[in-house]
Amino acid sequence: MNTVIFRTVAPFLTALMTLFSIFVLLRGHNEPGGGFIGGLIAVSAFAIYGIAYGVAGVRRALHVHPMSIAASGLLLAVASVLPSLFLGQPTMTSQWLEFSLFGTHIALSTPMFFDIGVYLVVVGAITSIALSLEERESD
Amino acid sequence: MSLEKTSVDIAAAMITDPTAAKDWLLVTPTLLTMLGGAIALITRKNVRLQPWIGITALALVFCANIALLNHVLNDGVVTMVMGSWLPPFGIAFTADPMGAMFATFASLVALCTGIYAAGSIRPEERRYGFYPFLLMLLCGVSGAFLTGDIFNLYVWFEVLLISSFGLLVLGNKKRQIDGAVKYSLLNLLGTTLFLLATALLYGLVGTLNMADIAMKAAHLENQGPLMGVALLFFLAFAMKAAAFPVNFWLPASYHTPRIVVSAVFAGLLTKVGVYALLRVLLLLLPAGHNWMNTLITLVAILTMLTGVMGALAQTDVRRTIGYLVITGIGSMLAGLAVASEWAVTGAIMYAVHSMIAMTGMFFVFGYIGKLQGTFSLREMGGMYRRSPILAAVSLVLLFAAAGLPPFSGFWPKVLLVEGALDKGMGWLAGVVLLTSILSIICVGRLWIYVFLRGGSQSIADGTMVALPQEKQKLPATVWLSVFPIVLMVVYIGLQPDAVMSFAHKGALTLLDPSAYVESVFGVAP
DSSP: OHHHHHHHHHHHHHHHHHHHHHHHHHHHHSSSOHHHHHHHHHHHHHHHHHHHHHHHHHHHOSSSSSHHHHHHHHHHHHHHHGGGGGTTTTTOOOEEEEEEEETTTEEHHHHHHHHHHHHHHHHHHHHHHHHHHHHHHHH | OOOOOOOOOOTTBOOSSOOOGGGGGGHHHHHHHHHHHHHHHHTTTOTTHHHHHHHHHHHHHHHHHHHHHHHHHHSSEEEEGGGBTTTTTTEEEEHHHHHHHHHHHHHHHHHHHHHHHHHHOOOOHHTTTHHHHHHHHHHHHHHHBBBBBBHHHHHHHHHHHHHHHHHHTTTHHHHHHHHHHHHHHHHHHHHHHHHHHHHHHHHHOOOOBHHHHHHHHHHSSOOOHHHHHHHHHHHHHHHHHTTSOEEEEEEHHHHOOOHHHHHHHHHHHHHHHHHHHHHIIIIOOOHHHHHHHHHHHHHHHHHHHHHHHHHHHHHHHHHHHHHHHHHHHHHHHHHHHHHHHHHHHHHHHHHHHHHHHHHHHHHHHHHHHHHHOOOOOOTTOOHHHHHHHHHHHHHHHHHHTTTTTTTTTTHHHHHHHHHHHTOHHHHHHHHHHHHHHHHHHHHHHHHIIIIIIITTTSSOOOOOSSSSOOOOOOOOHHHHHHHHHHHOOOHHHOOOOHHHHHHHHHHHHHSTTTHHHHHSSOOOO
16 A cells, blocks of 8 residues: 555545544534544544554654553543532532633533543554554564 | 523432532542553553552552441442432442442452562563553452442443453463463353343333332333343353353463462452342342242352362362362352342352452462472472461461361351251252362362472472472562461451451342432432
């Protein structure tokens, strides 16, 4: 798969798909989507990059090890269930922070951060699996 | 989408009363293990830091479990529903005395494993993630013991299974892959059956909350399909618990991983199966339990007998201990079969005893095996001279496993025999006793070969010695991991009151679900 066309298109495709995965992640609160499916889309993006530039290229582009991404996602997900402790509510009770920024209404919530945690866990874990599978094939 | 606040009465769907901070103890074991696991995973390259992170997290979990146990002791069954949704729609975490006690001992076992592993797991295996896997295993086990929702129980089973796969192949030996394949195949099959049974149960009663199922299943008009569901649950959990005849995965896989992994598996995994059996068959589907009582009794008897005979026939120490684990499972199933107040108390106590004693035995014999370079009973020997203290410790553990007084295995057996006799199941009591006698032969043989015999098989007892003579000083990690366990074994043997009264409370909650239901729904059924 080392054609010039593919190698030229792959970075743009990866960027576009990563952007789309974040869109799917954020719309997941009220509409179809969410952290899991968003994460899978992001992993497909990295896989395309990996096919074009090899596993080493993906690892360079990611900067951190995929397993560390997964672990930080788990940390974020666990942290997002904790705030309700201080408000005398059961675990995972959602907390909202709503404010206006330059006339745009912004609603931040703990379920959103939980979902971002899920996204990162999926991205980290599946990327890690995909990369080690591709690595075996290439050597 | 309108963003204005709506004026809906949320009290109809959500919990509005404030939750006491101490109720958070219910989720602390799972949250702490997840946090610790994530931190250990991020820092896994730093192999010297790994044990400290792992042991600190495990120690915190143990403390949290003690606090939870205390909370349950003072305030009865504790429930917290995720996300403030009212049960049965919110996923409930419910700690009854049995669940809290199992969770506490499981974290003790995991803590000791973490300490033992600090001295026995090689740096590269730490890099492959021993401590993250151990923490996530405990996360799954604690979640399974504390959840009050049957589908959630399935999820925790998955969590602990996936972590156990990781632990099993640590070391990358060919033999380990072989063991892991057998283990994972059988366990995946069991989990699938569990999921099927859960789906069927949901179809019948329309709820997944355990307290709700306990109420609705009893009033179901057509009880027939429930019997099938109960049978499926029994098969699925019997696989997990390593009951005869679906237990061949255990001896085929427990001797392949690192000894410390075998230890934590022997302590925790089969007991989760036993826990699920007690929970589902006694609390949720007592009618199903009554219907297949004969079957359970038969399985219990065969598990006990095949287990102890397997233990007698083996020459590999690790396999022998694996079979002793199975024998213990048979005894717990005997308690389930009798299902009287004191027999269930005995089964719960036996599970607690088995958790600590079996883990301790793997620790001790794992260390001896490492010293001698072999796990074959034919070639081991002469350990008494090298370490009398180790001989004493393993005698305590072996006696406990055989059910001899004054150690932790004795009281549960007394309760089981008494319970069986009270119910007129004298022959079941007879099998329990016969198993004990055969176990004594088995552990006696083990101890004599490993400690008293001068060297390997051909060497006459104590006269000629082919093995090194010098005294062996135990490393600190072995001391710190084995002695808490041995102390606990002796303590339960000499002072069984505390554990027994707690197990009794657990048994009463199982047999009469009203306290459990009241804790979840706030009203008695």
